Amino acid sequence: MNAKNLIASVLGTAALVLGLSVSAQAGTWDEMPQAEMEQILDTKFADGKYSRQGADGCLMCHRRNDTVMALFDGVHGRADQSKSPMAGLQCEACHGPQGTHRNKSEPMIVFGGDAPLSAEKQNSVCMSCHQGEERMAWHTSTHNLEEVACADCHKVHVAQDPILDKATEVETCTSCHTREKADMNKRSSHPMQWGEMTCTSCHNPHGSMAEADLISFNLNDTCYACHAEKRGPFLWEHQPVVDNCAACHNPHGSVNDGMLTQRAPQLCLDCHQGHNADRDGTSIHTAGQSCLNCHTQVHGSNHPDRAGSKLQR
Ligand code: HEC
Ligand code: HEC
Ligand code: HEC
Ligand code: HEC
Ligand code: HEC
Ligand code: HEC
Ligand code: HEC
Ligand code: HEC
Ligand code: HEC
Ligand code: HEC
Incomplete structure (x- = not known):
């Protein structure tokens, strides 16, 4: 000195x-x-x-x-x-x-979160310089409506803001989102532990036009960005796949393989009730095999015959 x-x-x-x-x-x-x-x-x-x-x-x-x-x-x-x-x-x-x-x-x-001033007042300071295109949807974002402050996520008195670093982003998000933190540490999950993927691979924390502040136009489009092969088009579609990937998958992680919300056959039986019961004892559907042994093409099939229509090949 x-x-x-x-x-x-x-x-x-x-x-x-x-x-x-x-x-x-x-x-x-x-x-x-x-x-x-x-x-x-x-x-x-x-x-x-x-x-x-x-x-x-x-x-x-x-x-x-x-x-x-x-x-x-x-x-x-x-x-x-x-x-x-x-x-x-x-x-x-x-x-x-x-x-x-x-x-x-x-x-x-x-x-910041402990500050006695409302998030709106705090944020107006930041927004006076940061009203750019990236935060166009901020006003209607869940974070704004829930009174989360810019400074709850961002640090400015630092060389490098931890939330802008892929290696530490997830840690900041999950400091509030404990359920997602628990999910991502379950047996099957997206590779978020090491920053290979992060929460912002799917979400825009400043808000978006889509549900759950997803980055794409809708839920499935968000998934197709990386899982293009699931988009089809398929000759035989499976309706829930077209409607909503989250009908069967928890994108944050699950104790079940493949991030499934439930394991087959229960997963399938939730929608195909009575599929075990509606046939007699000789039926294929009570043979005790997993649904997926036969219905292998659960995301859709391009096979031209009837088996294709039943998502079997
Ligand atoms: C005469 C000394 C003095 C000057 C000059 C001064 N401050 Fe402070 N400031 C203090 C003291 C004392 C506190 C209360 C103790 C603390 O939190 O550090 C304080 C608190 C603060 C806090 C709140 C910190 C907290 O954790 O709650 C901020 C922000 C702050 N000052 C910013 C400024 C800014 C910006 C300027 C210049 C425009 C400034 N201060 C000038 C003495 C001063
Ligand atoms: C007086 C104008 C001004 C204010 C007020 C302001 N910023 Fe900034 N901010 C800038 C400028 C200039 C940059 C650097 C250029 C850019 O990225 O736009 C910047 C960059 C940033 C970045 C990107 C940082 C990086 O490392 O790339 C973040 C995040 C940010 N500001 C957050 C905030 C937050 C949060 C607040 C409120 C607490 C705030 N800013 C208030 C002017 C401002
Ligand atoms: C829920 C956490 C969160 C909140 C709240 C938040 N941000 Fe961000 N912000 C991020 C993340 C994460 C990124 C990095 C985005 C990316 O890589 O896609 C970012 C990026 C930025 C950047 C740099 C890149 C860009 O988009 O220009 C600025 C500037 C910024 N935020 C400003 C703000 C301002 C101003 C507010 C409040 C109105 C705010 N942020 C609220 C998480 C947040
Ligand atoms: C771009 C906006 C911005 C500017 C410019 C800025 N601050 Fe801050 N200041 C913040 C935010 C946001 C925090 C909360 C902690 C953080 O984000 O790192 C903070 C925290 C503080 C604190 C509390 C620190 C603590 O120990 O918790 C003090 C004191 C302070 N600032 C003083 C200053 C002084 C002095 C200057 C000028 C040299 C300054 N700030 C410039 C946004 C700003
Ligand atoms: C692979 C994409 C993807 C990633 C990565 C991801 N999410 Fe999500 N998230 C989603 C989808 C899709 C939904 C909507 C789920 C639904 O409708 O069932 C969602 C919903 C949410 C919700 C709302 C939950 C509710 O019950 O309403 C929160 C909060 C959330 N995500 C936080 C996070 C956090 C925090 C991270 C990082 C640890 C993260 N997400 C990573 C895709 C993702
Ligand atoms: C300071 C606490 C805090 C931090 C940090 C935070 N969030 Fe949130 N977030 C909330 C609150 C509060 C809600 C509304 C209640 C809920 O859904 O949990 C919310 C809601 C969400 C939702 C649901 C949106 C909807 O429309 O259903 C998503 C997605 C989300 N946050 C993602 C993120 C991501 C990504 C990050 C990190 C970049 C992050 N959050 C960091 C507090 C936070
Ligand atoms: C940013 C790219 C990206 C996005 C967006 C994305 N994923 Fe993934 N997904 C991956 C990667 C990387 C893996 C891991 C692949 C591996 O381990 O071989 C994966 C794996 C999976 C798996 C298999 C997990 C396992 O244990 O076998 C499922 C199921 C999945 N994703 C569903 C989804 C759903 C549903 C969405 C939309 C909500 C989505 N993904 C969005 C990149 C992405
Ligand atoms: C009807 C339930 C259901 C829906 C809806 C669904 N999946 Fe799946 N998904 C499964 C099942 C069951 C498996 C495990 C398949 C296996 O083990 O052969 C799986 C596995 C996966 C895998 C990992 C193995 C592979 O085939 O690559 C990915 C990635 C995946 N799904 C992505 C998606 C995407 C993206 C969507 C939305 C377009 C979606 N899934 C919709 C049931 C579903
Ligand atoms: C979210 C509800 C839902 C779940 C979960 C679900 N399905 Fe479906 N499935 C449907 C709907 C809706 C149709 C279209 C029904 C129709 O056209 O009559 C369908 C169609 C089918 C068909 C073709 C039926 C036909 O007559 O052509 C098969 C085979 C099938 N599902 C198997 C499965 C299997 C195996 C699983 C578990 C991996 C599963 N489904 C999970 C809703 C679901
Ligand atoms: C041993 C193979 C096999 C197993 C295991 C199996 N299925 Fe099937 N499933 C078939 C065949 C073959 C058809 C086509 C029957 C036909 O063409 O009429 C079929 C037809 C269906 C259909 C179409 C509607 C109908 O009744 O014809 C649905 C829905 C279905 N299965 C759901 C399931 C579910 C849910 C499970 C698990 C609980 C399951 N299947 C287990 C072979 C199987």
């Missing part, structure tokens, strides 16, 4: 101590009455007083915090891009105008 930095950091520590004692008086967002909170927020989101010193002023007090300083290792800390926060209002582009934060410790805009 050179002399200049040392002085700055000593100054910073002194101010931090000062700030802390004042902040104890002024209170934080958590203890603040609703009316007061809204009043301050108005100034943060509308016509607040920005500092003249920009980031330098903030760092007087915050430079000892490693999380804060890591901002400069990531894209938002770069000053060489015209749209970057650092080329404009700097820290205050996200945390809002300083106002009296510096002397009376009025709180700043804070982010």
Whole structure:
């Protein structure tokens, strides 16, 4: 540490101590009455007083915090891009105008799941720069409707946002989605453990036009992107396959082979009820064999004769 930095950091520590004692008086967002909170927020989101010193002023007090300083290792800390926060209002582009934060410790805009500010308010900060094509469906996405914040998934005070890295994306998603986490660790699943595939192979976390925020137009199209051979067309189709792959498969994983929701024959009998019972004892259907031994072409058949129509070859 050179002399200049040392002085700055000593100054910073002194101010931090000062700030802390004042902040104890002024209170934080958590203890603040609703009316007061809204009043301050108005100034943060509308016509607040920005500092003249920009980031330098903030760092007087915050430079000892490693999380804060890591901002400069990531894209938002770069000053060489015209749209970057650092080329404009700097820290205050996200945390809002300083106002009296510096002397009376009025709180700043804070982010993430534990933050007391609504997801909508937090997200409006990010959206002020990120209203691009990629987030066109954000407004109607489940995550927005469920009040998930951008900063619940994204980190900005880091060199590399873990959710943008295929090796760590799934971990972030499954920190909330525990059921899918359990599924993907079952006996048969898509190869998501090592980042070969990830949740975003099928989902758009910013929303989409399809159910379950799937990336393609509908569920089956999402699967055909990688399992093209299942698309057909087949001379003899099996209706549920055309309608919905998830009628038989759990795409997140299953204790059954082939990610089947149930094992045959139960899987088949759910829809083909009484298929065991409707024939007499000599029937092929009560021979105790698996349905799949004979009906091998369960996804559809191109065989021209009657056996094809029964999905047998
Ligand atoms: C005079 C010292 C001082 C200055 C200058 C200052 N802060 Fe703070 N800030 C504090 C203290 C003290 C706290 C409360 C303790 C803490 O959480 O670090 C705080 C809290 C915060 C928090 C909330 C942290 C949390 O975890 O809840 C944010 C965000 C923040 N400051 C951003 C800024 C920004 C941006 C600037 C510049 C515009 C700035 N601060 C300038 C002292 C200061
Ligand atoms: C003042 C404008 C501005 C604000 C406010 C802003 N960003 Fe950014 N953001 C940028 C710029 C510029 C880039 C780099 C160029 C790009 O990818 O668009 C960027 C990039 C990103 C990226 C891609 C990062 C990467 O490594 O490729 C993510 C994710 C992101 N921002 C999330 C957020 C979140 C979350 C917020 C709110 C907490 C936010 N941004 C607020 C300007 C902003
Ligand atoms: C549920 C988690 C989640 C939420 C919530 C979320 N994102 Fe993302 N975001 C991601 C993932 C995952 C990617 C990487 C996408 C990919 O690789 O397909 C991404 C990519 C990005 C990128 C970089 C690539 C691009 O699309 O431009 C930006 C910028 C971004 N998000 C901004 C935002 C903003 C702004 C919000 C809030 C309005 C937000 N995100 C909310 C998970 C999320
Ligand atoms: C692009 C938006 C953005 C910019 C620019 C930004 N921050 Fe943050 N800040 C966040 C978000 C989001 C978090 C929550 C943690 C995270 O995402 O990494 C955060 C967290 C913080 C915290 C709490 C850290 C902790 O220990 O939990 C402080 C303090 C803070 N920022 C200060 C600053 C200062 C000082 C600057 C300028 C040097 C700055 N921020 C610039 C978005 C931003
Ligand atoms: C191979 C494609 C695929 C992958 C990979 C995938 N999903 Fe899904 N997901 C789907 C499909 C298809 C649905 C709709 C299921 C249905 O309708 O039965 C769905 C539904 C969901 C739902 C809604 C569940 C419900 O019951 O409404 C959540 C939450 C979800 N996925 C989270 C995740 C998470 C988290 C990951 C990563 C661990 C992930 N998904 C990976 C295809 C996928
Ligand atoms: C902060 C918690 C959180 C994180 C992190 C998170 N989600 Fe979600 N997600 C939710 C909540 C809450 C819902 C709505 C309730 C539900 O379906 O579980 C939801 C719903 C969904 C759905 C169902 C959409 C629908 O229309 O049925 C999908 C798909 C999904 N998330 C995918 C993802 C993916 C992919 C990631 C990682 C990129 C992710 N989520 C990260 C909280 C989160
Ligand atoms: C991004 C590509 C991709 C998408 C999209 C995709 N899959 Fe897969 N699928 C794979 C890969 C890779 C495997 C593993 C192949 C292997 O292990 O040989 C696989 C395997 C499977 C298996 C066999 C599992 C086993 O244990 O034998 C089933 C069933 C399956 N996928 C169903 C689906 C369904 C249903 C969808 C749509 C909801 C879907 N897949 C979407 C890539 C994908
Ligand atoms: C009527 C139930 C059913 C439906 C609907 C269904 N499958 Fe299957 N799928 C099965 C069965 C049963 C197996 C195991 C076949 C075996 O062991 O020979 C299987 C196996 C698979 C496999 C792994 C073995 C192989 O044949 O490659 C993939 C991949 C697969 N299905 C994808 C899909 C896709 C994609 C869809 C939607 C277009 C779909 N399935 C719809 C019942 C179904
Ligand atoms: C989600 C419901 C559903 C499931 C599960 C299902 N099927 Fe089907 N299956 C249908 C429907 C609907 C038809 C079309 C019925 C018709 O045309 O009369 C059909 C048609 C058939 C046919 C051709 C019938 C004919 O008369 O041409 C056979 C064979 C068949 N299924 C076998 C199976 C087997 C084997 C399984 C288990 C691997 C299975 N099905 C699972 C719904 C289902
Ligand atoms: C030993 C071979 C064999 C086994 C095992 C078998 N099937 Fe069949 N199945 C056939 C043959 C052959 C036909 C065609 C009969 C005909 O042409 O009339 C058929 C016809 C069908 C049909 C068409 C409707 C009908 O009644 O003709 C359905 C649906 C069906 N099987 C479902 C099943 C299910 C569900 C199972 C498992 C519980 C199963 N099959 C087990 C050979 C078998």
